[in-house]
Amino acid sequence: MEILIDIDDPIPLFTQLISQIKEAVIKGELKPGTQLPSIRQLANDLELNSKTVAKAYRHLERDSVIQTRGYRGTFVHPDAVANSAVDLxxxxxxxxxxxxxxxxxxxxxxxxxxxxxxxxxxxxxxxxN
Amino acid sequence: MEILIDIDDPIPLFTQLISQIKEAVIKGELKPGTQLPSIRQLANDLELNSKTVAKAYRHLERDSVIQTRGYRGTFVHPDAVANSAVDLxxxxxxxxxxxxxxxxxxxxxxxxxxxxxxxxxxxxxxxxN
DNA sequence: ATATGTACCGTTCGAGGTAATGGTACATCT
DNA sequence: AGATGTACCATTACCTCGAACGGTACATAT
Structure with missing residues (x-):
């Protein structure tokens, strides 16, 4: 899968990240159980601040789209597909x-x-926040 | 009755005006039917902009504390006492x-x-507004 | 002519909030 | 030692909004 972040987009960066990950889950590009890159890793790849990625992960976990297991990494939640569709x-x-x-x-x-x-x-x- | 507006008070000027007029009604200093000074007149007396006084009058009329009769002036509403106590x-x-x-x-x-x-x-x- | 309430245009200032950034630190496990 | 998620401190820039102000104009009635 590929993630594209547009800095000039008025939509907040962490929101773009959340949306794209949810879309990837719905499209099946990200399947439940898959390990996601670490916060720092993804921040490097996308040239974002780690706080921004951390914020996105925080929201995604709250929505049960991903599961964070501390030092063991972050994974796609078993019910991610269903939970990605829910719009709180x-x-x-x-x-x-x-x-x-x-x-x-x-x-x-x-x-x-x-x-x-x-x-x-x-x-x-x-x-x- | 007397009205005191404190410019240094963080409470908005038009809010101070509204409160004081309502209090005067409750205390009986302003009785139903009494004619109030015109917007421009009161603005001059209190050294306020006419827009500020107009805004206060607009709110007071919405709350049925006063009645504005166009060019005939503004008067205290018949049910002003009761309506002054209501806190929207x-x-x-x-x-x-x-x-x-x-x-x-x-x-x-x-x-x-x-x-x-x-x-x-x-x-x-x-x-x- | 004058006063009434009302309505529109505009500006200025300040407060508060979000977003994003940086740095540092911690406990935990590999 | 190194990576993990997380937590705190902070600052910067941007934006929105409320409040207050000024000016002007209108229809209406006295």
Whole structure:
């Protein structure tokens, strides 16, 4: 398989990586159990910072597309094919969209909704990126 | 009644105005039916831009705390006392808070939620401030 | 003519967030 | 010793957004 990263693309680099790996899994170019290159290795090949690749791997593991086994390397998850098709962002987007519409119907202004959103994000415990 | 606006206060000026007028209504200093100063007049008195006062009036009218009758002036709404106590922002805040928590439980990252929020705000028709 | 609320164009400033980068360090296993 | 994933510190640049401001214009009614 081959991965192409476009630095000029407005889409974040780590997002491009995630998408391409998921696509490779769906196309069958990456089969469950296959070992993936290490973070540092892939960062070298694609001329990316290791943090960027690590971020992509972190997301992919959360989505159960890959499995990281510490010093033993990273592998394609057994259920990778199914999990690659799941679009968490779409779910989040629809959920939030509904609430926004509800708030607007209630008479709230966009700026009020934005402020409330910012407050709500801060009031609850923080999370990693 | 008297209104004091603090420019150094991090709270937006139009928000300070809204709060103080609502408080005056609740305290009984502003009674239903009372005519309020015009936007330009109040802007002069408080040394604010007329847009700032207009924005505050716009919000107050949406909340049915005041009634604007065009060239005839602006008056305190008959149900102003009750409506001043209603806190729309609190409702919006709790609604959004619930959704954020749900999204986080679903495994979404804060940054993903923020991006989804931004997208959701843009995908749907725009509104005034 | 004057005042009213309203609406549009624009700009400036600051805060906050994301993305990406760098460096360093750790415990773990081969 | 070397590689692994992971974690912390930091900075930089870019962008978006809110807030406030200025100017101008409009239809309406007094």
């Amino acid at each position: 962002n779409a779910l989040v987007l629809s959920k939030i969209g509904e609430v926004i519409e509800a708030c607007r119907d209630a008479g709230a202004t966009d700026s009020e909704i934005r402020i409330a959103f910012g407050d709500a994000m801060n009031q609850r415990p923080l999370r990693r | 922002n609190a409702l919006v805040l709790s609604k959004i808070g619930e959704v954020i928590e749900a999204c986080r439980d679903a495994g979404a990252t804060d940054s993903e939620i923020r991006i989804a929020f931004g997208d959701a705000m843009n995908q749907r028709p725009l509104r005034r």
